Amino acid sequence: MPEYQSLKVELNNQIAHIQLNRPEKLNAMNAAFWEEMVEVFDWVDATDEARVVIISGAGKHFSAGIDLALLSTAAGEMTRDIGRNAERIRRNVLRLQAAFNAVDNCRKPVIAAIQGYCIGGAIDLVSACDMRYATTDASFSIKEIDMGMAADVGTLQRLPHLIGDGMMRELAYTGRSFAGEEAAALGLVNRCFADADALLAGVTAIAEEIAGKSPLAIRGTKEMIRYSRDHSVEDGLNYIATWNAAMLQSEDMKIAMTAHMTRKKADFAD
Structure with a gap:
């Protein structure tokens, strides 16, 4: 079983469980995360025993999105040459996009189990999954607008296919928070559960049913x-x-x- 800095991975009963594993940092997505997501989904694709994937977050929250320390590091790499800065930023954005493209392109169904915060980059991640389930008190937000930027790792491209163009625009332009029940009403999540234990049990049951198919x-x-x-x-x-x-x-x-x-x-x- 592969081991990672930012992820915890288990394979049981033909279900690969990938857990974002930085609970002390609200599972914020650090530099290691972006590389390891590509690696772990390469492993999932190559492992025939793994028929379904569950993605969850350790602790109270799914993920608070990209680690702000990563953005600070990137800002520190800027030079006085605008052209070279633009080329560097573009390559970095494409590298981050590859992490969630790996989820979207995975041969196996990927199910997100969401509790607590699902903010910014976490919306990009769950938008790339096949299905999403949440606790009623989960808190979602396309937070990039409040950071003075447009979301650039998949939300604006994938979310319209999930909740429709108009609602996607409202959420992207305002950055407002919305809870699990509204996420279900919008069609972002398939179903809500009362708490994290019920969520994982429910998602596991769905994964087991899928794993039993051809x-x-x-x-x-x-x-x-x-x-x-x-x-x-x-x-x-x-x-x-x-x-x-x-x-x-x-x-x-x-x-x-x-x-x-x-x-x-x-x-x-x-």
């Missing part, structure tokens, strides 16, 4: 959903026809059909 069917379903988000209906239909030309010949279909007919639980290979 890994190839889950893989294809996620790929088609992601592709269709960024392409036309016609493109999406053509892609699934080509994809299933191979996948409909899988042994998983035979296993699933037999299980359905005999009313027994299917047992799929990794």
Whole structure:
């Protein structure tokens, strides 16, 4: 099992649990975090036993977003040359984006379990996940506007597909906080739970159900959903026809059909 500075990783019952693990800093995203997110999702993709991912935060909060010390360090690297400063900033932003692109691009479904603060960069992270669940008292905010900047690691690109353009604009322009119940009403989270224990139990039950399905069917379903988000209906239909030309010949279909007919639980290979 890989070990990291900013993350705690476990693999049980085909579920990879990735926990943001800086509770004393409200799980703020430091320099190590951005590198380790890419590494851990490379590991998830390469580990066939891992069929579903849960992302949670250690302690009372999911994450307070990017560590301000990281921004201070970046500011200290500026020179008097505007062009070189711009090139350096752009490369750094693209490097940060890669951390959450790795979540979005993961072959396996990724579920966010959110309690306490989910602020700034944490919204970017959960927007890249497949599903989100929260406690009723969770606190969300697209906080970048109050820092004098536009969110640049995925929120403004992914959130409109989750909650609609108008509400995304309101939340991004105002930076106001909203709780779990409003997040559920908006469609940002699928469901709210009373507390952190109930949240993790509920999310784990959903992950276990997904882990019991055909890994190839889950893989294809996620790929088609992601592709269709960024392409036309016609493109999406053509892609699934080509994809299933191979996948409909899988042994998983035979296993699933037999299980359905005999009313027994299917047992799929990794």
